[in-house]
Amino acid sequence: MKVAYFSPLPPERTGVADYSALLVPALETKVDLTVVRRGSRRAPRGTDVALYHVGNNPDAHAWIVDALRRRPGVVVLHDFVLHHLVAGMTVGRRDGHGYLDAMEHEHGVVGRLLAHGVLDKRIAPLWESRPADFPLPWFVLEHATGVIVHSTTVRDGARAAGYEGPVSLVPHPAWPVPRVAPERVAEGLVVGCFGVVNASKRIPELLEAFAPLRQEHPDATLLLVGPTAPAFDLERRLQRLGLPESGLVREEWVDEVRLWRLLAGVDVCVNLRHPTMGETSGSVIRALSLGKPLVVSDVGWFSELPDAVALKVPVDEEESDVLAAALELLASREDVREAMGRSGAELARREHDLERVAERYAAALEEAAGGDAVNEAVLRDVSKAAADVGISPAGAEAGEIARRLAEVELGR
Amino acid sequence: MRIAVLRPQVPFAWGGTEIFTDRLVSELRGRGHEADLVTVPFKWYPGTQVLTQSFLWRLLDLEEADGARVDLVVATKFPSYLARHPNKRVWLVHQFRQAYELDGTELGQFGDSAEERALRRKVQALDRIALGEATKLFATSRNVADRLERSTGLEAEVLPHPPQGLDYRCDAYGEFVLSVNRLDRAKRIDLLLEAAALDPSLEVVVAGEGPDRERLESLARERGLDGRARFAGRVSPEELAALYGQCLAVYYAPVDEDFGMVPFEAFLAEKPVLTTSDAGGPLEIVSDRRTGLVVAPEASELARAAGWLRAHRDEAASLGRAGKAIAAEVTWDRALERLLG
Numbered sequence: 001m002k003v004a005y006f007s008p009l010p011p012e013r014t015g016v017a018d019y020s021a022l023l024v025p026a027l028e029t030k031v032d033l034t035v036v037r038r039g040s041r042r043a044p045r046g047t048d049v050a051l052y053h054v055g056n057n058p059d060a061h062a063w064i065v066d067a068l069r070r071r072p073g074v075v076v077l078h079d080f081v082l083h084h085l086v087a088g089m090t091v092g093r094r095d096g097h098g099y100l101d102a103m104e105h106e107h108g109v110v111g112r113l114l115a116h117g118v119l120d121k122r123i124a125p126l127w128e129s130r131p132a133d134f135p136l137p138w139f140v141l142e143h144a145t146g147v148i149v150h151s152t153t154v155r156d157g158a159r160a161a162g163y164e165g166p167v168s169l170v171p172h173p174a175w176p177v178p179r180v181a182p183e184r185v186a187e188g189l190v191v192g193c194f195g196v197v198n199a200s201k202r203i204p205e206l207l208e209a210f211a212p213l214r215q216e217h218p219d220a221t222l223l224l225v226g227p228t229a230p231a232f233d234l235e236r237r238l239q240r241l242g243l244p245e246s247g248l249v250r251e252e253w254v255d256e257v258r259l260w261r262l263l264a265g266v267d268v269c270v271n272l273r274h275p276t277m278g279e280t281s282g283s284v285i286r287a288l289s290l291g292k293p294l295v296v297s298d299v300g301w302f303s304e305l306p307d308a309v310a311l312k313v314p315v316d317e318e319e320s321d322v323l324a325a326a327l328e329l330l331a332s333r334e335d336v337r338e339a340m341g342r343s344g345a346e347l348a349r350r351e352h353d354l355e356r357v358a359e360r361y362a363a364a365l366e367e368a369a370g371g372d373a374v375n376e377a378v379l380r381d382v383s384k385a386a387a388d389v390g391i392s393p394a395g396a397e398a399g400e401i402a403r404r405l406a407e408v409e410l411g412r
Numbered sequence: 413m414r415i416a417v418l419r420p421q422v423p424f425a426w427g428g429t430e431i432f433t434d435r436l437v438s439e440l441r442g443r444g445h446e447a448d449l450v451t452v453p454f455k456w457y458p459g460t461q462v463l464t465q466s467f468l469w470r471l472l473d474l475e476e477a478d479g480a481r482v483d484l485v486v487a488t489k490f491p492s493y494l495a496r497h498p499n500k501r502v503w504l505v506h507q508f509r510q511a512y513e514l515d516g517t518e519l520g521q522f523g524d525s526a527e528e529r530a531l532r533r534k535v536q537a538l539d540r541i542a543l544g545e546a547t548k549l550f551a552t553s554r555n556v557a558d559r560l561e562r563s564t565g566l567e568a569e570v571l572p573h574p575p576q577g578l579d580y581r582c583d584a585y586g587e588f589v590l591s592v593n594r595l596d597r598a599k600r601i602d603l604l605l606e607a608a609a610l611d612p613s614l615e616v617v618v619a620g621e622g623p624d625r626e627r628l629e630s631l632a633r634e635r636g637l638d639g640r641a642r643f644a645g646r647v648s649p650e651e652l653a654a655l656y657g658q659c660l661a662v663y664y665a666p667v668d669e670d671f672g673m674v675p676f677e678a679f680l681a682e683k684p685v686l687t688t689s690d691a692g693g694p695l696e697i698v699s700d701r702r703t704g705l706v707v708a709p710e711a712s713e714l715a716r717a718a719g720w721l722r723a724h725r726d727e728a729a730s731l732g733r734a735g736k737a738i739a740a741e742v743t744w745d746r747a748l749e750r751l752l753g
Contacts (some may be wrong), residue, residue, distance in 0.1 A: 001529050003689050018732045051514070310675060356562075363533045370530030377460040377527075382467065408541050410463060 002032045003365055005069055007053035007069035008060040009035070016055050016078050017280050021046035022173055024263045024357035031365060041067045051361075054140050055079045056131075058088020061395050065089060068143045074368045075144040081276025082130040087140045091119070106138050106161070132275040137161050146368035148361065150351050151301035154278045166371065168364035174352035180257060182264035187232045188219025189331050192257070192266030194283040202272035202297065202319070206235060210324035211241045225251040225262055225300040245337045263287060267337060268330045269294050272323075274315040276300035288348040291341035295326050307345040308375045310362075379411040413438055413483040413752070416474055418492035420454035426621075426646070427594045428673050429489055429505050431576045436486070436503075439744045447486060450474065454491065457521065462508070463534055466491030486751065487546075490535075494542045502546040503751060504556055506670040512534040512563055513668060519598050540564045549753045550751065553671030555693035570645040571750055572741050578649050580680035582732065583657035585725045588615040588642075589686060589718050590659035590675050592652065595622030599666045602631055603688070606681070606711035607718060609635035612716050619644045619655060656681035663723050663726060665709065668692035676742065679703065679735030684728050686717055703735035 002009070005027075007020040025346055027033055034044050040065070043050045050073030052064050062085065068075065079085075090098035096119050111134065117123040126134050141147065149155045155167050157158035178383045186192065191210065197203050210226045222243075227235050228234055229308070238248065254262065263269070269287040276299045284302070287294055288309060296302040298312035311326040313319055382401065383393070391397045405411045415441075419433040433449060440447035440546035454468055456462040473483050474497050487493035489505040511532045527601040543549060543566055550571035551557035557568045593599040601618060605628065608614045618628070618641065625643065632641040648653065656662070662678035663686045671693035675685045679697075685704035687694050700706035705721065707713035721728045 001526055026472065075674055196442045205639070341504060363536065366526070366529035367533050370526035370528070371533070373527040374460060374530045374534055378467075380464050381460065384466075401471070404496075405467070407496075408467070408538055410538075 001028075001045075001048045001369055002034065003045050004047040004050040004073075004245045005033050006064045007042075008038070008064075009315075012060060014055070014057060014060045015279075016053050016060065017091045018282055019078075019172070019178075020053060021118065022175055022202075022354065023361070026173070026354050028362050030362040031356055036067070037284065037298065039063050041070055043067070043073075044070055045315065049145075049365050050075055051076065051365060053065065053078060054082070054085070055279075056084045058085045058092060062089045065140060070138065074146040074148060074365055075140055076148045077137070077140070077154055077158065078279060080137055080154045080182060081135040082139060083127040083129050083134055083136050083274075086136045086247070087125065087127045089139075102136055102139050103134065106136055107134060115233065118193050127223065131277070135278075136160075137163075138276060146364055148364050149305055150280045151278070153300045153304065166364070166367060168360060168367075170357055170360040170364065171351050172282070172285050172356040173354040174285050174348040176354070177289050178257070178260050180261045180264060183258070184262040184265045185223050185262070187220070188221060189217055189268070190221050190223055191268045191270055192223040192225065192264045193270045193272075194225045194263065194269070195281075196226050196229055197224055197234060198232045200273055202274060203232070205236070205320045206270060206272060206302055207237055207241055207321055209322040209327055210247070211243055212324050213327045214243065215246050216328065221247060221249055221329060223249045223251070223368050224260065225259070225267060226255055227252050260286070260290075263288055265290065266292060268327065270323075271295070271299040271302070273302070274299055276302070285348065285352060288344040289350070291336045291345035293330055293340035294344065295323065295330070304373035306343065306347060309340055309347055310344075311340075312359060340354060375411050378405075382411070414477070414480060415445050416450045416477070416485045417447060418469075418474075418485055418487040418495055419449060419451050419487060420469075420653055421451040422455075423453055425594075429532060431673065432505065432573055433488055433558050434571065435744075436573070437577060439748060442749065445620075450485075450616065452492070456508070458508075459527075460504070460531060460685075461653050462531070463538070465533075466494055466538060467688070469494040470496065472496075484752075491538070491542075493546065494538060496545075498547075500546050501548045501751065502543060502550065502568075503545075503561065503571065503573070504549070504551045506556055507539055507559065507563065508535050508596055511539075512559060514598075519667070524629075524735075538565060539544060548751075553693040554696050555668070556670045559744065569746060570669065572676075572742050573747055574744055575674075575676040575680065575739070578653040578656070578677065578680075580677070581657045582682035582729075583654075585683075585728050586658045587722075588617050588659055588724050589661050589663050590655050590683075591616065591618045591620070591622050591635050591663045591678070592655075593622075593664065593666070593672075595620050595624040595628060597624055599624075600709070603665060603711055603714060604663045605631050605637060605641060607714035608637050608640055610711055611715040612640075613720055613722070614715060615640045615642075617642045617655060617659070619647050619652060621646045653681075656683060659683060660725075661686050661704070661732075663687075663714075664694055664698075665691045665714075666694075669694055671696070673702075675735070676739045679739035681730065682719065682732035682736050684735065685730035686714065686721070688714075697735070697738055701731070702736065703731055703734075705731075 007018040008014050010017050041076045052068045053076045056062050056076040070143050086102050100112050103115035141163045148168045148170050150172050270293045271284050280301045294310035296310045296316045313323045416435050422477040437449050453706045483752050484499040485497040487502045490508040514520045522528040549568040551568040554570050557570050591629045608616050661684045664674045665688040669692045675694050678685050685698045687698050688709040690709050698704040707717045
């Protein structure tokens with residue numbers, strides 16, 4: 001079966017590009033895969049089904065959605081909140097009407113009026129101020145013949161948005177753990193946080209929680225790895241909290257090998273966020289593979305992690321206090337850290353195994369390409385057999401047969 | 413308890429599952445249960461018949477029979493476990509292997525078209541749903557349990573079943589190697605014939621019937637095995653016990669077999685089992701130089717192994733006796749205690 005694969009790929013620096021670099025070699029062993037060149041708007045001739053990786057970043061994904069609109073196919077929904085993507089593909093292309101229509105389609109007249117407000121610069125851009133309230137997934141879902149998601153959160157969101165096609169839940173694949181020497185950045189406990197340093201990664205709350213931890217454990221160190229967002233003043237926050245320089249180690253962008261080394265060298269991995277766009281986290285998957293205990297926000301996909309592998313911090317007024325308590329627990333209980341780490345490594349091996357993930361992808365693609373024909377054939381045969389013995393389509397018996405078919409997902 | 417044992421039936425075919433399920437019913441009755449066998453014909457081709465024929469099981473009402481409640485059902489192999497019941501236990505003999513590990517091989521069924529690929533996925537989806545409904549899930553071997561876990565994520569307890577009841581005995585370590593199996597390609601009986609062609613002193617007896625018989629007989633003629641390869645066809649229980657009793661060893665080397673009763677039967681007759689390193693389930697009880705010989709799946713290796721057994725009959729006897737000790741552990745009392753517990 002020929003599959004056209006649309007995705008960002010390295011050297012683009014996006015999580016989806018890294019994801020595809022991992023997935024493509026495994027998927028190639030199961031289907032006849034053609035990776036489509038960036039910017040192409042058509043699938044190659046003879047394609048049975050096209051696979052489109054869609055995330056919220058218009059720079060990385062707008063060309064893919066353009067291709068999707070030309071030819072419907074299976075969509076991998078890496079984010080559920082797509083407002084930024086939609087804005088980029090409408091407002092960003094001087095297509096104000098497109099933005100108005102997208103907002104009206106999903107949020108009615110109120111949505112259209114709000115969109116007018118944005119276009120007229122009367123209110124702040126919604127993709128910056130309230131994207132989760134106006135996720136706009138239908139912009140993409142209306143063209144999807146099937147959807148692949150990484151979490152029940154996104155699956156439920158797609159269903160709530162009215163999508164009725166097949167939805168496959170496929171876990172994020174885990175990278176093979178490279179043989180690297182752990183890089184310890186300090187002697188004492190090291191708490192690592194990997195990703196962009198900004199407010200939505202809850203860095204202010206993490207700093208607030210780390211300050212009391214540092215008082216109890218003076219040799220504890222916070223390792224922040226990732227670029228600082230332009231509007232985020234890390235220095236000022238550190239000064240205000242009185243965190244000494246020795247308590248913090250900063251690394252901006254690091255390459256893949258260094259990332260693994262630093263991850264391998266931490267004792268606890270913190271990965272917080274709010275708001276969530278429905279995304280998964282490659283850093284969390286890597287940390288699980290390495291057997292690191294996790295502290296995450298109790299939102300979206302992160303909430304779905306088993307309690308045995310992650311302490312979950314609700315996003316509310318007590319967030320910093322709960323976070324501090326979680327860090328204190330892990331700092332003082334090596335046995336808890338080890339037990340969580342073991343559970344995490346087992347979860348990565350069991351649920352996020354690359355071969356298994358690729359197999360689920362192949363299943364979703366094959367069902368999308370040929371499932372309708374199979375369903376029609378089954379319905380035709382069962383209906384004919386029922387009609388042959390005088391069962392009327394409107395009768396109770398036919399209803400019972402339909403229920404039994406639905407139970408085992410035949411005929412749809 | 414009232415217990416229904418569920419078995420798909422391929423008309424005119426008879427094999428290990430039939431023997432197993434008949435015996436299961438008999439053993440349940442012997443312990444005071446009201447047990448009966450429920451069978452539905454199964455044809456898995458062409459096209460979507462594999463789904464529509466399977467669906468017949470879903471339409472059955474097995475919660476009651478003749479006004480009395482059925483306490484539990486024991487499903488065995490695809491597609492019998494599609495049946496609905498609040499206490500559905502599955503003692504899995506095998507899934508529909510053409511949709512899994514046989515796909516893409518000469519033993520596979522589904523082609524490369526989009527519809528055929530989707531059809532295969534539908535079979536897999538049926539398994540996930542129907543097996544996921546089981547209140548208890550057992551597999552006849554580790555091999556079957558591992559396949560299930562890989563394909564559906566479902567975990568099954570390994571529960572081997574005892575072999576059929578025969579008058580097992582060891583009369584001698586005679587001249588011939590015995591094959592007991594259905595005659596189809598997956599059972600790889602041609603490998604034994606090729607081994608006999610390489611060693612003019614090797615005699616074989618092939619017991620069993622199946623669609624591959626004509627090809628195998630033709631192969632035997634081409635290789636000049638007249639007189640050294642005897643096709644015994646379907647034999648009676650008495651004849652089979654006699655063959656087990658007199659053979660030198662038992663050959664059993666299907667490709668990635670689920671498990672099979674034959675190694676247990678051979679062991680109860682104190683005979684070593686000759687198998688190959690890719691045979692799958694049999695390797696769970698056949699250990700090289702402990703209960704049999706495990707060789708590479710090549711005729712020359714097999715011929716050499718059979719020759720070694722002929723030249724070392726005392727060792728062959730001790731391998732067989734070691735196997736008997738393993739087989740003696742697998743009893744109906746123990747199996748049913750777990751199945752019904």
